[in-house]
Amino acid sequence: MSDGVWAAPGRVNLIGEHTDYNDGLVMPFALPQTIEATASRRGDGLLRLSSANACGGTVEFTVDALAPGRGPHRWTDYPAGVLWALREAGHRPRGVELRFESTLPTGAGLSSSAALEVVTALAVNDLYELGLSRTELALLCRRAENAYAGAPTGIMDQMASACSLDGHALLLDTRDLALRHIPLDLPAEGLALLVVDTRVQHAHSEGAYGQRRSACESAARLLGIGALRDIPPERLTTALARLPDAELRPLVRHVVTENVRVERAAAHLTAGRPRALGPILTEGHASLRDDFRVSCPELDLVVETSLGAGALGARMTGGGFGGSAIVLTEERLASAVKAAVESAFARASYDPPGVVSAVPSSGARRVV
Numbered sequence: 001m002s003d004g005v006w007a008a009p010g011r012v013n014l015i016g017e018h019t020d021y022n023d024g025l026v027m028p029f030a031l032p033q034t035i036e037a038t039a040s041r042r043g044d045g046l047l048r049l050s051s052a053n054a055c056g057g058t059v060e061f062t063v064d065a066l067a068p069g070r071g072p073h074r075w076t077d078y079p080a081g082v083l084w085a086l087r088e089a090g091h092r093p094r095g096v097e098l099r100f101e102s103t104l105p106t107g108a109g110l111s112s113s114a115a116l117e118v119v120t121a122l123a124v125n126d127l128y129e130l131g132l133s134r135t136e137l138a139l140l141c142r143r144a145e146n147a148y149a150g151a152p153t154g155i156m157d158q159m160a161s162a163c164s165l166d167g168h169a170l171l172l173d174t175r176d177l178a179l180r181h182i183p184l185d186l187p188a189e190g191l192a193l194l195v196v197d198t199r200v201q202h203a204h205s206e207g208a209y210g211q212r213r214s215a216c217e218s219a220a221r222l223l224g225i226g227a228l229r230d231i232p233p234e235r236l237t238t239a240l241a242r243l244p245d246a247e248l249r250p251l252v253r254h255v256v257t258e259n260v261r262v263e264r265a266a267a268h269l270t271a272g273r274p275r276a277l278g279p280i281l282t283e284g285h286a287s288l289r290d291d292f293r294v295s296c297p298e299l300d301l302v303v304e305t306s307l308g309a310g311a312l313g314a315r316m317t318g319g320g321f322g323g324s325a326i327v328l329t330e331e332r333l334a335s336a337v338k339a340a341v342e343s344a345f346a347r348a349s350y351d352p353p354g355v356v357s358a359v360p361s362s363g364a365r366r367v368v
């Protein structure tokens with residue numbers, strides 16, 4: 001018998017990319033699309049997982065025997081990793097049965113892995129009355145992602161899935177995990193935010209994301225600071241001049257200028273000027289493309305085409321190397337922007353993109 005149903009959303013990041021593992025600022029919001037888990041306790045020490053979206057039937061683990069680094073990477077690493085991280089943190093959930101059902105595309109840069117972790121963590125937290133806060137759950141989920149699933153990500157996606165609020169963007173300082181919910185009612189403003197899935201698959205357990213992270217960490221070490229967050233924007237030029245390695249300079253410039261973009265975006269949203277986000281998104285894209293070098297031709301095409309069709313701003317969202325872009329546009333132009341992007345993809349002989357409109361939605365919750 002199932003004891004309940006829980007849901008956790010994916011996210012888009014409005015601004016603040018590749019800043020979270022540099023102790024910086026991010027501003028994502030939760031998507032309406034979620035992963036749901038029908039969950040029940042088991043008394044036999046087993047973790048039993050199945051998914052309506054994956055083939056392979058039911059997969060079974062002994063909770064006490066879970067350990068990282070066993071076998072090839074699979075979707076079950078995320079929920080299994082959460083049970084492992086809970087155990088490592090001293091919690092003793094006995095068995096659990098989880099059946100997942102998702103409306104979130106995987107590999108689209110919309111944090112399906114974080115949603116899978118967070119829905120598992122929340123269900124187990126409730127089923128076993130562990131009493132962990134949302135932030136504590138997000139931290140355990142990041143541990144599962146880093147140590148168990150082997151993807152060296154930051155904390156943004158887990159916090160966005162666990163802590164978002166309907167109708168709000170989430171301004172998060174990843175250094176101390178202080179957060180602020182900033183109202184963002186796109187339809188009331190006559191605005192639409194399109195999420196364009198380029199269909200180019202990305203995977204954070206593969207090399208390029210980890211290389212960017214290591215390069216940022218070595219730049220911080222060379223500068224004698226804890227994290228790139230510690231460079232005040234007015235000291236950027238001096239910091240760049242002190243870096244011996246020319247390859248590192250554009251990466252550092254991206255992180256420092258991106259944190260400033262998050263602050264500017266948050267100030268505009270707080271003052272009720274959501275249209276002012278447009279140029280900040282586009283600047284952010286240029287910085288990710290030219291300085292951080294994590295874009296790809298498909299993402300660049302979405303940005304160029306939507307701006308050409310009259311959008312207010314556009315950028316890649318998430319880790320990059322594929323995945324999705326976001327486009328902020330007047331609602332009345334949304335269909336024309338979508339059509340322009342679709343035709344540009346057809347002309348370039350790319351696979352047709354997935355284009356949906358998204359509004360800031362609720363974070364993880366118990367549904368039934």
Ligand code: GAF
Nearest residue numbers: 017018153154155156318319
């Ligand atoms: C991915 C990671 F999971 C996040 O932690 C973050 O670093 C993002 O890429 C880039 O901003 O989504």
